[in-house]
Amino acid sequence: MRLQRTLCFLMLMACLLLSGCNLPGTASTPTPVHQYGAAQAWIDAPLDGSTIPLDPYEIVMHAYDPGGVTQVELKVNGSLLASIPNPNPGQPFATLKYTWMPAAEGNYTLAASAQGVNGPPGYEATALVTVAGASPTPVDTAIPSATLAPTSTLGATVTQHPTITLTPTATSTSTPTAGPVSITFVPEVSEYQFYYGSCTPNQITIQVNATGGNIYSVVLFLKLQDQASGTTTGWDGGTSMTPSGNGWFTRTISSSSISGADDFSAAWLLYQFVATDQAGQVIGRSQTYSDIALSSCAAPPIRRINPTPTPTTIPYIPPIRKLPSLTPTLYIPIIK
Numbered sequence: 001m002r003l004q005r006t007l008c009f010l011m012l013m014a015c016l017l018l019s020g021c022n023l024p025g026t027a028s029t030p031t032p033v034h035q036y037g038a039a040q041a042w043i044d045a046p047l048d049g050s051t052i053p054l055d056p057y058e059i060v061m062h063a064y065d066p067g068g069v070t071q072v073e074l075k076v077n078g079s080l081l082a083s084i085p086n087p088n089p090g091q092p093f094a095t096l097k098y099t100w101m102p103a104a105e106g107n108y109t110l111a112a113s114a115q116g117v118n119g120p121p122g123y124e125a126t127a128l129v130t131v132a133g134a135s136p137t138p139v140d141t142a143i144p145s146a147t148l149a150p151t152s153t154l155g156a157t158v159t160q161h162p163t164i165t166l167t168p169t170a171t172s173t174s175t176p177t178a179g180p181v182s183i184t185f186v187p188e189v190s191e192y193q194f195y196y197g198s199c200t201p202n203q204i205t206i207q208v209n210a211t212g213g214n215i216y217s218v219v220l221f222l223k224l225q226d227q228a229s230g231t232t233t234g235w236d237g238g239t240s241m242t243p244s245g246n247g248w249f250t251r252t253i254s255s256s257s258i259s260g261a262d263d264f265s266a267a268w269l270l271y272q273f274v275a276t277d278q279a280g281q282v283i284g285r286s287q288t289y290s291d292i293a294l295s296s297c298a299a300p301p302i303r304r305i306n307p308t309p310t311p312t313t314i315p316y317i318p319p320i321r322k323l324p325s326l327t328p329t330l331y332i333p334i335i336k
Helices: 002-019
Strands: 040-045 057-064 069-076 079-085 093-100 106-116 125-131 184-189 193-196 203-211 217-226 242-245 248-254 266-276 282-285 289-296
Touching (some): 040 125, 057 069, 184 266, 217 248
Antiparallel strands (some): 040 106, 242 248, 266 282
């Protein structure tokens, strides 16, 4: 009897311990929810206690609610930064992302709380992060609203599409960060209209003359902006340009290598130059340029060809001959 009581007590303690566990595999652990059925949130990136650069950073969050997650609220140092709706509110699990631009270096407390269909949100999941030092990543800067009239000296192959009216508008909400005034960027482009698909030109050469500082390398960053809606893709990872002497750096880009090129029928190719010194420190950023158009090759319309009618052979019928009319002859017998 005593052994049975001991076993029952141990099983009860194990159940209590298991019931107090949170969902596994998350970067931040939420405080136990204050009410059964309330939604829970986790911050997967950045990790608690991590250090991130003074650049746009993508915060990744997960949320759970048995009846479905409706939204996640994100706070920075206690102030609401964004309310992010769940595109699939009927699903119990949700992965939501938000690009955050820290205002300055320092320590920040990120907090996320999920709102579910079942009722009030759960307690906030927090992550303490340190922002220090910029890395060579692009920062959105104002795009001139005036029609751009670029010039180029890349040789006889340089052409400018005569029918393009360049009037893109800037949609970035990031804080513009300009490089030191001593750095000057003078870009040149081989083509201001190129294509994704079978038609040509399907690649362009971008070069820039960067002067005014101890420039060791120039990194080229690209992203696309839909001409119809203004929707933009994220910046790519950046590509180091090839130095060609006298402050010039060059890069040739194929349309098939641009992420998201096949998502839009017509888009602006936005690009930015980031200059670094030999130690890898950012010493200058250009504005965001938007004078290059990228379009898809529309398939030619399919023409419906009517088949040539096959002549029908008509059997030969000889003409009807008119027979002469026969006049009866009257014979009178002769009596001798």
